[in-house]
Amino acid sequence: MSGTNAGSSLDAELSGLLGAHWITDGSRLEALRGDRSGLIAEGRGIGLAEPADTEQAAAVLRIAAAHGVPIVPRGAGTGLAGGGVVGAGRIALSTARMTEIREIDPVDQVAVVGAGVINGELDRAAREYGLRYAPDPASRAISTIGGNIATNAGGLLCAKYGVTREAVLGLTAVLADGRVLRTGRRSVKGVTGYDLTALLVGSEGTLGVITEATVRLIPRPDVEPVTVGAVLPDLGGALELCRELQAAGQRPALLEIMDARSLAAVTRYLPEADRPGPFAGPLGAGSAAVIVQWDAEGAGAAAERAMRLVDALGGRAIRCDDEAGGERVLGVRRAMNPALPNGTDVLIEDVCVPRSRLAEMYAAIARIEAETGIEIPTAGHAADGNLHPHLSVRAEDRTPGGEIPERVWDAAARVFRAALDLGGTLTGEHGIGVLKARWLRDELGDESFALQRGIRQLFDPRGQLNPDAVFVADDPGANANGDTVP
Ligand SMILES: Cc1cc2nc3c(=O)[nH]c(=O)nc-3n(C[C@H](O)[C@H](O)[C@H](O)COP(=O)(O)OP(=O)(O)OC[C@H]3O[C@@H](n4cnc5c(N)ncnc54)[C@H](O)[C@@H]3O)c2cc1C
Incomplete structure (x- = not known):
């Protein structure tokens, strides 16, 4: 202009x-x-x-x-x-005004919703039909379906039910020049043409503005969930328990892990009355936690086996056979966010590795902590191999404007490198956004980077949609597509 x-x-x-x-x-x-x-x-x-x-x-x-x-x-x-x-x-x-839940169809098991509908409200509406909207980011009470789709958000239940991409059947999106694109379908199957729906999922506002979505709903489980919350003497025991729980038996609906620093932060934050069973303490110095839940027939037997495993590993556990008890146990994991909020003092990262390599990722984080002196409490979704290292800003490193200091970003870059070396990714669910754009090419490689930028250019030839995120100008004379601007 x-x-x-x-x-x-x-x-x-x-x-x-x-x-x-x-x-x-x-x-x-x-x-x-x-x-x-x-x-x-x-x-x-x-x-x-x-x-x-x-x-x-x-x-x-x-x-x-x-x-x-x-x-x-x-x-x-x-x-x-x-x-x-x-x-x-x-x-x-x-999308604040696009909040209409236009349709819930119990036969097709789909919902048609405006992009501004809050995730938790859709799930509540689906409940009336015995259905659920499964993708459950911890922000589900406050984040929108459009934002969840644009970031391909994950959540605890994604261990069993998949991330947002698995739940999106079709989209309405507006392209940079105002053309309206309708993708996908509402049938269960369909392979006509390229999968533009999947392409838009996770595109972080760089390909189009999503205005409406047709999403998959699934039947709510008809058994009460059974939850086990365990404290193990050390991280090795917690990782061993996660491996055992996934190696055999029923697939957990969720499987969460917290290392010693995470558990200590949550213990400081939560009053004792809100820490059930072994979480009330006292906790040994290196204690780590695992929380697992099953929500199908046979959940009780799976929980019994888990309790035996915890015992054999020298840990202590609580078992809850109803939803309310399970929520109390999960409250320990959910307290990570308020205990260590993202902002001036903490940078929350989001690496993901093949779950068989979780122990190696944790070992790499411990090495980076030792070498940089930066504490990195790390909790995550063990079933997905998705870890959230919380890189702490030391008082002496604080910047006047409250930005994350370069020292912390350097440590984050080493965490990213370690994840890539283990066959993983920079971001399991939060997206590249503005903050991680500088590492995008490292993960994609030159070929994929160029091809993807070409796709971006096809959708938005002048680089006008969210030009500061994901693919950004590499020099001041260029636009987000990498083209020189006259
Ligand atoms: C306490 C807390 C807990 C969280 N827990 C999780 C978690 O468990 N899992 C997880 O994945 N994330 C989590 N997040 C991150 C965040 O909630 C998600 O990324 C969420 O999907 C963002 O939704 P939003 O509506 O707030 O989008 P915004 O923050 O407004 O936007 C996010 C991105 O999507 C784009 N965008 C938004 N709407 C549209 C649209 N309609 N069309 C095109 N592009 C759009 C924006 O341009 C931006 O790039 C958490 C955040 C907080 C604060």
Whole structure:
């Protein structure tokens, strides 16, 4: 956009289209500079557009394209990779008004929903039909279906039911020039053409703005879940227990692991009354935890076997045969987030390795801790091999603006390298966003990087959609597609 006239004409066109839902109020734009990653974008965005539906979203994108102004799609802003932060020269396109659960079909077992529907609300609505929406990020009470799809969010239950990608059948998305794309289907099967639905899942707002989704629902289990929470004398015992639990018998619905530093942080944070069974303490210095749950016929026998294994490994455990008890045990794992929140003091990372290599990943993290002096409490989804190292910022390393210091990023880079060397990935579920864009090529390799950037260019030739995330300009004269801008 150039010149005041262009700016005021953009403003006039968007307020003409959206009325009070074109927002340029300073405090609203200030809040959009951040998300839950701790990243704060430089400067404030131009405005916040809140279209009511796909057609209005398409009109917003057409207007923005005509003025050459980049768009950042925005769900609830709970992202942990900085992909939704809105800085100077950008328009935020929010799905906050697309909150309609248009349809729940118990025969097809699908729901058709607006992108702004909150994950937990969809699951609650599905419950009335005996169904569930399985992808359950820990942010399910606050994050949107559109944001979950854009980041391919995972959660505890993904051990058994798969990540968001497995639950998405079809999408409506608006492309950078305002064209409306409909992908996928609502049938269980279908192989016509390329799978553009899967391509959009995890695209972090760089290929299109998702406005509506057709998602798969599954029957709710008809047995009470059985949960075992165990404290083992050391991390080796916890890893051994995870291996045994996956090697034989029923597949757990969830399987979580916490190392000694994680367990210590949660113990400090949670009152004793909220720490059931062995979590109430006292805990040995190197103690580590495993929480496992089954939700199908035979769950009791699986739990019995788990209790015997814990005993043989010298640990202590609590078993709960109802949902409420299970929730209390899971509360210990869920307390990791509030105990060590992402922000100025902690950088939460998200590596994922083949689960057979979890022990090696933990060993690599311990080496990086010893060599850098940075503490890295690490908990994660053991069944997926997805670990969340919480890199701590030491008081003496704090930066005046509260940004994560380069020293901590250097340690994070070593964690990423270790995951890649073990056949894993930089990010299991949080996405690349802005914060990890500099490591993208390391994982993809040159061929895949170039091909994927070409796909981005095909969808958005001028590099206008979320240009600061995932694929970013490699030099100041280029756009997000890598093309030189005249
Ligand atoms: C306490 C807490 C716990 C969390 N736990 C988990 C967890 O267990 N698993 C997990 O995977 N993540 C977790 N997260 C991270 C976060 O909640 C997820 O990444 C979530 O999917 C983001 O959804 P959102 O609606 O907040 O999207 P935003 O943060 O607004 O956006 C995230 C990204 O998606 C893009 N985007 C958003 N909406 C759209 C759309 N409609 N179309 C196109 N692009 C869009 C944005 O541009 C941005 O790149 C957690 C975060 C917090 C704060």
